[in-house]
Amino acid sequence: MIIFEMLSYSFLARAMLVGVLVSLCSALLGTSLVLKRYSMIGDGLSHVGFGALAIASALGLAPLAVAVPVVVIAAVVLLRISQSRSAIKGDAAVALISSGALAVGVLVISLTSGVNTNVSNYMFGSILTVSRTDAILSVILCVAVIICFTLLYPRIFAITFDETFARATGAKAVAYNTLLAVLTAVTVVLGMRMMGALLISSLIIFPPLAAMRVFRSFRSVTICSAVFSVVCFIVGMTASYALETPSGASVVCVNIIAFGMFAAAGKLLHRG
Secondary structure: OHHHHHHOOHHHHHHHHHHHHHHHHHHHHHHHHHHOOOHHHHHHHHHHHHHHHHHHHHHOOOHHHHHHHHHHHHHHHHHHHHHOOOOOOHHHHHHHHHHHHHHHHHHHHHHHOOOOHHHHHHHHOOHHHOOHHHHHHHHHHHHHHHHHHHHOHHHHHHHHHOHHHHHHOOOOHHHHHHHHHHHHHHHHHHHHHHHOOOOOHHHHHHHHHHHHHHOOOHHHHHHHHHHHHHHHHHHHHHHHHHHOOOHHHHHHHHHHHHHHHHHHHHHHHHHO
16 A cells, blocks of 8 residues: 555655644644634734744754744744734734844845755645654644644634633633734644745635534534644645655645535535
């Protein structure tokens, strides 16, 4: 069977393990982000992550050790801007920071190693970039994200649907929104090495949108989104191996096809 053949290679086994966990984290967080209309923050953070990875590579530092704190700080800043009455609105702030970070990343890489394979790997992802050390750190951080989401599920549910009511009941909405942004930042950085800066946000957006075509309750959408994301990742990676296509693009294409199927199924169900 082709999937067992894939897992016989250590680098593919690492990529599958990390990819499944990142897909799961992205889908869980994506449900809240999409409902709160924060989904574009994931795209902005991926560009910030690209710039951080480029600088870390140029300085010879551990990529994740540099990218995670930088992107976490950017996530908190973007969240604060989107919630404030600043002259720069949320979507404009995302565009401003993401485009600036992307430009810095490309410039740093072009001045150090040249705009060749490195840029392609960072922007579109490469399963070869997932080292053993990266895999261990990714698994630890992904498990931490899943545990945080599970333990704080009632609070996240509350601030997702009615933040004003959540504040009235004593919930620290700002703290939970910040935590949501931090968890998203960590997930984006972990997935970038494999999916790329331009494609990682698809793991946040497609699963919850697909689940919402069929289901209506928050719990059902969250569970369906998680299953959808993991299955699409495994199918996409298998197709990438069999057809020798880029892993990130293959996963996204599978997500698009599956989204179309869910949209069609949703129309039939609700029409019935």
